[in-house]
Amino acid sequence: MSAGWKSVSERKIADRAALLNEHPDWHLRGGAPPAGVLDVSHLPTSQLSGREREIVHQDATALVHALRERRYSAVEVATAFCRVAAGAQAVCNCLTEVFFAEALQRAAELDAHLAETGCVVGPLHGLPVSIKDHILVRGQDTAAGYTAWAYRTRASRDAVAVDILRRAGAVLYVKTANPQTLLSLETNNNIYGRTLNPFNRNLTPGGSSGGESALISVHGSPLGVGTDIGGSIRIPAGYMGLYGLKGSVARMPHAGLLGSHDGMDAILGALGPIATSARDLALFCRTMLQYEPWRVEPALLELPWRQDIVDGAGIPDRLAVAIMWDDGCVAPHPPILDALKAARDALVAAGHDVVDWAPLDHQEAWELIRKLYFLDGGEEYRATLADDPPVPQTEWILGQVPNGGAPFSVAEIFRLNVAREALRARVLHHWNATAARTASGRPVDAVLSPWDPRTYDNASVSLQLIGRRLNEERVLGMLHKVEAALRASRA
Template sequence: MANIPTWKTKAASKREEVLNLIPSEWRLPLPLPPPSDLPCARGETIRQYLSPTEIKITETDAMGIVEHTSSGKWRCEDVAKAFCHRAALAHQMINCLHEIFFQAAIENARKLDRYFDQWKKPYGPLHGLPVSLKDSINVQDVNTSMGYIGWLNNPPNVSESEIVKELRALGAILYVKTSVPQGSFSGETTNHIIGRTDNPHNRHLVVGGSSGGEGGLLALGGSPVGFGTDIGGSIRVPAGWNGCYGLRPSTGRLPYEGIASTLPGQCSIPFVVGPLARSVRDLAFMMKAVLGMEPWKFDPLVHEVPWREIQYEMAMARFCGSRERLAFGVLFSDGVVNPQPPVLRALREVVDLVMSLGHIVMEWKPPSHARAVKIWRDISLIDGGKAFHEALALSGEPATPTIFGAKASSPVDASTVMERNVSLNNYRKAYLDYWDSTASITGSGRPVDALITPFHQGPPPAPGKVRYMASVLPVTQVKKKVDKYPSGYSPLNETDSLVYSDYDVDLLDGAPVGVQLVGRRLQEETVLALTAGISHQLGDTRRSKRL
């Protein structure tokens, strides 16, 4: 042991601590076979350890659960125990949890049951609903590591993130915090504390990041709904790669107050907090519930914009054809990389669908997304990675691959920060002007209502830079006999050549494929309605309910 670095022993101790919080009756009798022998952890692989009642509860979506708990048909304690059990199994299969607080959750559930017994009514709109949380979201008496071994020495939180306070007030049950990459700033969820979180659809594949544990846990039925954070795809990528739904809200729509960050004080491109779920209706359900708490009264950066049901209903009516047609923009390539074949097929499938319903689709040719990627990177590195590397130095652990590199560089000066902010605002204005200009070519007299784009390919997608909001929806799965590059394909550049050479259709066969629906700022109701409409037409129940 003397030759083992201290950071490794601390990490091993934390892994053991998490496993010891799983009751012995919930432990797997044997570890899963290697991915080569058992690639998929879903379906009967996890169901075999659950009772029929637990399966029924954990394969019901969030709205369905609340309908049952609020009517007294299901006891909150039974629901909490079912999800704690399935989450424990999920962690042993794909490594998706950083923190477990099952006992506190079960006691909270018992309090909710006693409240219902006494008053014959639910405690709140989310009465008895288990909600999982990304590790960066602070919970009282629970640690936040952000994937840093050095942060394991920090005492448990004495305060909570504002979103946690509101979820508790709504009657939700909090029970786990999920895995993130080192520093919670990468597209692959790997850290030295728990290792890599595997994709439950195919354990050879990754879950994405940085809200990767949320995506994996949802896909295994260990959570009905969770909250992650996003700055460049951190909700959207894990949702899409795990066959789930996700919403990256507009900056300032939901409260970010009290959430940990690797870039504290970086306000030019703010992080946002948003929901991930197994059904599209649950995204709207959670937004409506949280906004009903009037979070602008508790977080100074939240806009005073309540949930607008009439806007949701009008957008749905327009999509279904009872009002004037909609106009969609479609981005088949951002000019940095081209989508790989299954993503291109998913885009075309959604485009064909909306056109068949009579809506307008035009090719989207915005300001350069390569420019957006550079602006995003420059602003993310204003401190030269100082905060990231200082956190690593607390334990001496090595850096995993991130944009912060193997060591810190010099922070930029104030003048450079100002210059980068000017570039960012100029880009946002150019994007806004282009969007407005489409009113002259949509045929409706209005600008494009929403964009249909890939949620991931190569560098982070543009919506994280221009402050628009976006949802992700599952569309299809990779089909190795269909999803092949055309003969003689010529990559756009060196980055696109790497994307092309990395494509292994045999390995990816059957993996989830989705698209992103992007709307203008503070138009969550419209985008969620359109996401629901498209998902229904594609066969929402066929994809989102099967675990």
């Protein structure tokens, strides 16, 4: 293995620094604090004006309304978020590609359009949106955490979701860090190093969309785009106290992502939002489907967004919610269990029907999925890493490659696919069987589960709400009821 990866890293870091240095007035006064200062979450917004602070503390839904009403200009909104993003990079190393100049130019064009026509370009007119690194953004590098791909993957086109964002009026300004291989619950690679949790820099913001969660958590982005197979949106959102949605496969546009597992369809991922409010998740999904992405991405289902369901249509006043206290493999620590108990008590007090969910075959599911992840024996990952030493998380996941590192035969892949569908059927039966235990006699509407089995100083404690496939609107509608119950319990 050559040491060429080090020179690639040095060059990429220098390029990023040069772009950030175009705005020296956005630098943190005194620079980044020493490593021993753990909570730096306040610093990225510490030098904002009162008006800028007002802007960045609003959620995306409020901002697009304010922009439409011309209470803020697109330029001042973009400037505020660019300033915070620069500060966030200084304290937690969350950015990869920086294109502030392009963003400010686009914001000025949007302001001119609104002034001349009285109309917004689209539903996200003037809203800054950050993008995970392995998602194609025209004109930007797509190294995706691999030194081997740096400077070789400049995108000539946008991902389908990014194209929709542009047409909807979003202002793109940064791409954010993801880990080497993407198969990690942390965010670390040999190009930029480790992304840190700004609330406790001894901790991670999660992965693989950890650059997004770190940036959004300090108000450096009102809305971010991530991806998720096994938790890569949900884990970062949970770690940073944010909202994230992993939708169903084939619901949201997914074409235009770069990763080592391109072409692998045994286990598919989903693109989705990370935000500071539940309503922003709906805003993102509604915008994506408003532009009918199934007309350009044939793998997608033609299923328009149903906002009336998000707003409560067809959702029973009394929910049936199952709580999974553990997964049968790992017991959550007391703060996580306390959060589950508080949620249970709040739901019961609000009149909802709460039952326990017995974990089903989680260890078997892991044994199956690690085979489906590496049907080629991990060969594509190893080839990409030939001149890029694996970071610790990569070493661990590649150590999970089954079958002695040999690829599975076609016949073996067929059998694995049969086993996958059998497991899915058992889980569905397990869900439907809850009808025997609910007061309404219907299966549970959702499952409430813990996410991370660990907790640390100044870290978030978050819960996950799980619904049926292709019921994103229903999950968000039920989330409103769960949140209402929790608010009432604190009153």
